[in-house]
Amino acid sequence: MDPQTLLFSLFTPEGRENPFPALEALREAAPVYYDKDLDTYFLTTYKHCQAVLTDAVFRTPDLSWCEEHLPDWRDHPAADFFYSSMLRANQPDHTRLRRLVGAGFTPRRVAALRTAVEDLTDGLLDTFADATAHGAVANFQELVGYPLPVAVVGELIGVPAADRPQFRKLGSDASRLLEPVRTAEDWARADAAVTELRVYFEDLLLRRRSEPREDLATVLLEAQEGQERLTRRELVDTLLLIFVAGFETTTGMLGLLTHALLTHPDQRDLVTGDPELAVQAVEEALRWDTPVQMTERIAAEPAEIGGVRVPAGANVTAVLTAANRDPAQFSDPHRFDVRRSGTKGLSFSAGPHYCLGAVLARLEGAVAVRRLFTRFPGLALAKDPVRRESVSLRVYEDLPLTACGPVPSPERATAVATTTVKD
Template sequence: MRTLMDAESVLLSVLTPEGRANPHPSFAELRRLAPIHRSEALDTHFLTRFAECHAVLTNHEFLVPDLTWCSSNIPDWREHPAADFFYSSLLGSNGAVHDRLRRPVARAFGVRRIAALRRTVEKITEELLDGFAEATSSGGAANFQELVGDPLPVAVAGGLIGVPRADQEHFHRLGRDASRLLEPVRTADDWARADGAVDTLREYFTGLLRERRARPADDFASALHTQHAPGDTPLTERERVDILLLLFVAGFETTSGMLGLTVFALLTHPGELALVRADPDLATAAVEESLRWDTPVVMTERIAARPLELAPSVTVPEGASVTAVLTAANRDPGHHPDPDAFTVRRQGTRVLSFSAGTHFCPGAALARSEGAALVRRLVHRFPGLGLAGEPVRRASVSLRSFDDLPLVTTG
């Protein structure tokens, strides 16, 4: 009983401002005390070892919360546009419904498409670094997250979908507001912000689809009107709108976090930064190690479709909630030796940062490509790059990113 009380106390410490800033010690202690911990306060089983997290994410009988779950757990969900969106979209669907919604998205992020986008990613990266260079040219500091980390994935996702560059700057705040529903504990303010953002974004993408019907272009919004797999029921207008909404928000929300976290990790490990500067081909490995060391998406929830075994002595009943703590799994010493060390030449890295199984993030390759392009150009252009004060982290339990990452280029 004492161990369970201690484990619950450690878990809840992650919800404090100090715990949000650095959850890794708490998750390591939780893994030591109870690697499968049933939280009474949050009504879910928390998993902190890589093996159990991977097993749950790749087992199709562990479902994402969907509209069926929503009807039982959020009785007033119809009054919340954000709930209607999250629990009926690709993010909140299972089985045949999920497969049908995912197929057009998979085509958008195919190998050829990602390869074709690389030059675009490099061009946008260079343009944004020009602006960052200008902002720091007098020797002062500039917020790297605001000038580069956020707008890079916004521009890439916007270009892929077909959102004009002039419209993109407004979407960062809306994406952040919509993602409040990813928090494990939601306040009335979270719901209000998420509902307002979803309403605004749905209205925008409805208009964009109308425009593309009249004047098709070489973008995903245009392709959604004509592409569907043989035998599939054509997508409804609402499904098309929500696919665009999800791709745009997901396309930059976690990637922007990854970019800032990667730069911060390198700057706080000068020896590793020197390795990447000497060998730019290590940029890809640096991004992968950053994804492991400070995972942008902290946790993700699944629901047991029937009584299922989490471990030889632990079975959860049908309908039980299970939370895979991705950031803890990626620092599991049983999977990654010396997990708290940031090492760009680490061997055998295998992360859950983009989930796994049927809900593996379709944009993972594009996000990694953006990260590698940024690191490669950044270390080349700014040999004196350095921190210029204490960064301000985002006030979120589920998502890791910076609001302010102050850097100088003459440090």
């Protein structure tokens, strides 16, 4: 197939389900491919993606970019939020925002959440146990995959438990902004969600001014460095960004991780036989089936990528899903191997915009894996899962599981844990 046909196949149901053959073929045919219809350079090698993500020449699309490419951005609250947030800010605003917000993501603060993560996971698994009693089938995402990250980021920020359920739909609607091609419906959903979430976080900050607590909302209110402070709008939008980004991508990770282990029973046995492998299982799942498929940058000046001249102002899309399966970077990249070590995938991006919540997401994944497969040794897929209709995010909407699959004996788990991983 020609490069454009390969690229556009990613937008089909088949391509969304399994993009890897097309991405591999695109990498071999044109590792730096310019598509004139989408006006974007697509990068599919690890080397090129990492270089662009870490090179200051390539900036994120921000409000100044909107002036030329999205002239009606002021009519969209979602665009105002998205392109001015820390996710899209460039220097010097990005450095200032990241420095001030980083006060809420210290190792000590994240480590203090471990007990909360464990308790929240156990509580949700209680609900999952009830739902799967007597051989019943339950949607893992509905009962664990979505509510766990919402609860954890809610604990971090200070969102009361009673308020959290409403955020699933709002977060999903706001995340339509991540799609490379947005419809009028996408904008309408995102605008409505951002408007409602801004009102909520305005109110939460008002409450924290009079009732400070040990949470991120209070930390950000007090955050300052010299004479620098977050503005009122920056405070609201930062909480909004952390909440939405903190659970949407982690939800994707939990579903993909669980599905990967269930469809690779030898790897699952390794993890259950040696719980210490849970951390590596999370890392391998992030590489093998990346929750965020792609991210974009803008060339601030003329540049060259892989021998291809890229003009100033050009849009460049790093396809993280392809980079994480590049055979030049990862041996036998299509193989899911929880004992793979030294993995440095790009699932959390790289460079200045490396995900601020990566440590917390990894903690959630490792805790969930250990507890889920220890408590439900017979866990199995009940039928084919259903993915969200999205090009940017790989998220299961429905992951139907039963807890009554075949139960491996302790002897079998121990034996498998000591063997060499095979194809």
